Amino acid sequence: MIAWLRANPDAFLDALVQHLALSGAGLAIGVALALPAALLLARRPVLAEWVSAGAGVLRTLPSLAVLAALLPLLGVGFTPSVVALALLALPPVLLHALVGLRGAEPAAVEAARGMGFTPLQSLLRVEVPLALPQIFAGLRTAAVQVVSGAALATFIGGGGLGDLVTQGMALLDIAQLQVGAIAIALLSLGTEGGFGWLQRRWERA
Amino acid sequence: MIELRGVTKAWPGGAGVQALDLGVAEGECCALIGPSGCGKTTTLRLVNRLVEPDAGSIRIAGQDALRQDPVQLRRGIGYVIQEGGLFPHRRVGANVATVPALLGWDARRIAARVEEVLALVGLDPAQYRDRWPHQLSGGERQRVGVARALAADPPVLLLDEPFGAVDPLRRAQLQQEVLALLKRLRKTVLLVTHDVQEAVLLGDSLALMRGGRLVQHATPAEMLARPADGFVADFLGADRALTRLGLFRISDAARDAADAPGAPLPEATTLRDALAAMLERGVTALPVAEGGSLTLEAVLRSR
Numbered sequence: 001m002i003a004w005l006r007a008n009p010d011a012f013l014d015a016l017v018q019h020l021a022l023s024g025a026g027l028a029i030g031v032a033l034a035l036p037a038a039l040l041l042a043r044r045p046v047l048a049e050w051v052s053a054g055a056g057v058l059r060t061l062p063s064l065a066v067l068a069a070l071l072p073l074l075g076v077g078f079t080p081s082v083v084a085l086a087l088l089a090l091p092p093v094l095l096h097a098l099v100g101l102r103g104a105e106p107a108a109v110e111a112a113r114g115m116g117f118t119p120l121q122s123l124l125r126v127e128v129p130l131a132l133p134q135i136f137a138g139l140r141t142a143a144v145q146v147v148s149g150a151a152l153a154t155f156i157g158g159g160g161l162g163d164l165v166t167q168g169m170a171l172l173d174i175a176q177l178q179v180g181a182i183a184i185a186l187l188s189l190g191t192e193g194g195f196g197w198l199q200r201r202w203e204r205a
Numbered sequence: 206m207i208e209l210r211g212v213t214k215a216w217p218g219g220a221g222v223q224a225l226d227l228g229v230a231e232g233e234c235c236a237l238i239g240p241s242g243c244g245k246t247t248t249l250r251l252v253n254r255l256v257e258p259d260a261g262s263i264r265i266a267g268q269d270a271l272r273q274d275p276v277q278l279r280r281g282i283g284y285v286i287q288e289g290g291l292f293p294h295r296r297v298g299a300n301v302a303t304v305p306a307l308l309g310w311d312a313r314r315i316a317a318r319v320e321e322v323l324a325l326v327g328l329d330p331a332q333y334r335d336r337w338p339h340q341l342s343g344g345e346r347q348r349v350g351v352a353r354a355l356a357a358d359p360p361v362l363l364l365d366e367p368f369g370a371v372d373p374l375r376r377a378q379l380q381q382e383v384l385a386l387l388k389r390l391r392k393t394v395l396l397v398t399h400d401v402q403e404a405v406l407l408g409d410s411l412a413l414m415r416g417g418r419l420v421q422h423a424t425p426a427e428m429l430a431r432p433a434d435g436f437v438a439d440f441l442g443a444d445r446a447l448t449r450l451g452l453f454r455i456s457d458a459a460r461d462a463a464d465a466p467g468a469p470l471p472e473a474t475t476l477r478d479a480l481a482a483m484l485e486r487g488v489t490a491l492p493v494a495e496g497g498s499l500t501l502e503a504v505l506r507s508r
């Protein structure tokens with residue numbers, strides 16, 4: 001393994017950078033869609049129920065099935081992979097945010113309304129801050145899923161560390177395969193640990 | 206100052222409030238009492254339009270509240286709820302500054318007002334301004350809640366069981382302080398409580414509700430002396446005659462010129478406490494510090 005890394009540092013770095021780009025873009029798009037959606041749904045409990053149910057279904061679909069389903073629609077390459085990863089990030093962020101907004105301390109929300117906050121002011125200045133721990137937990141779950149899900153992008157030509165695994169298999173190059181697999185695992189663990197560390201730090205602040 | 210006429214609000218489940226007529230004069234405190242679920246909180250929330258009535262009119266300071274913008278209306282009414290409702294993510298100072306900030310006061314004026322109003326409720330601004338709500342005791346939280354409601358100096362205050370979450374020992378003191386404060390500031394107050402003693406202590410008038418209807422609205426002395434029906438009498442309690450004696454002081458009763466033996470009581474003692482002292486000492490007359498004596502006869506006559 002070490003020997004393979006020494007021999008192919010560029011191939012490894014390319015795959016890693018691509019993997020991070022895929023994950024970052026997918027996560028960013030997913031969050032950019034999920035958070036505003038959660039804010040819009042916060043005042044519409046019935047619609048929120050339906051959307052939550054839909055997000056729940058999306059969440060249980062295997063990542064590989066999502067990729068395969070998107071293939072005829074979007075073709076192959078980087079962009080369809082990012083779209084698939086965004087779809088993967090969306091449900092956890094949306095569901096956690098909705099739970100957090102719904103659970104925001106009722107007395108504080110009642111007081112906000114009673115003192116003359118407009119509904120928007122109450123949402124942005126009271127409900128969202130109170131939902132932040134949940135929103136962050138959603139972000140953490142989504143990030144881990146996206147980073148590990150990005151390993152599958154190789155199946156639709158999206159690149160990333162998954163390429164090392166598929167190429168390793170095709171070439172029967174066990175060292176390359178192992179480097180890819182271990183890098184994916186470490187990256188996922190690192191994401192989980194990193195976000196957990198951020199969360200603890202922030203909760204203490 | 207607050208005028209409800211024929212106000213009705215039906216909830217899908219039941220009760221709510223039915224054809225409620227209720228007036229609170231300027232500078233007075235009306236205590237809304239009644240069993241749980243009788244519509245006290247609903248009545249309060251109708252006044253600041255957190256609940257919209259199905260029928261009836263609501264006037265505040267002569268203005269038709271139902272024609273005003275509800276958000277603007279609420280910024281002009283102080284509101285304190287049972288759990289305090291402090292924003293857990295904002296420090297005490299920022300909590301108190303809420304309404305002045307919504308009204309767009311400048312920062313210096315807000316800071317000065319926060320200090321002033323924290324001191325009013327008996328909290329040292331230097332010590333409390335930068336604390337988080339979770340660093341306060343139940344009583345301190347309620348004080349901050351009252352300070353926050355007073356911050357923009359609204360003429361009308363709505364208090365929903367403001368002392369419910371305070372332990373009984375501290376509650377009596379907090380009640381006395383808030384009573385003195387509201388009298389001094391001449392606020393018009395609608396106070397919800399399920400505690401008869403608290404209502405009698407704080408209310409200039411008592412409004413007793415049952416099943417969404419107003420059963421009796423009278424001064425505490427009047428209601429305690431002449432409950433409108435058996436329900437009112439039961440709600441006020443078997444000891445309502447004693448409760449009523451708590452409304453009067455020795456200075457209100459006829460005094461006997463003759464001296465009586467024993468330790469004298471000050472004039473400000475309530476007749477209830479005086480009667481208790483007679484029972485405890487086994488006497489029918491007590492010396493009064495300011496001169497003369499109080500007889501059991503006089504206590505009975507002031508019923």
Ligand SMILES: Nc1ncnc2c1ncn2[C@@H]1O[C@H](COP(=O)(O)OP(=O)(O)O)[C@@H](O)[C@H]1O
Pocket residue numbers: 216217218219220221239240241242243244245246247248
């Ligand atoms: N937002 C609401 N929706 C439906 N029913 C309500 C609502 N608020 C209060 N109620 C009902 O109205 C009745 C009176 O409630 P409330 O005014 O809170 O009583 P109280 O404060 O006297 O205990 C209760 O039966 C309660 O269940």
Ligand SMILES: [Mg+2]
Pocket residue numbers: 245246247397
């Ligand atoms: Mg209530």
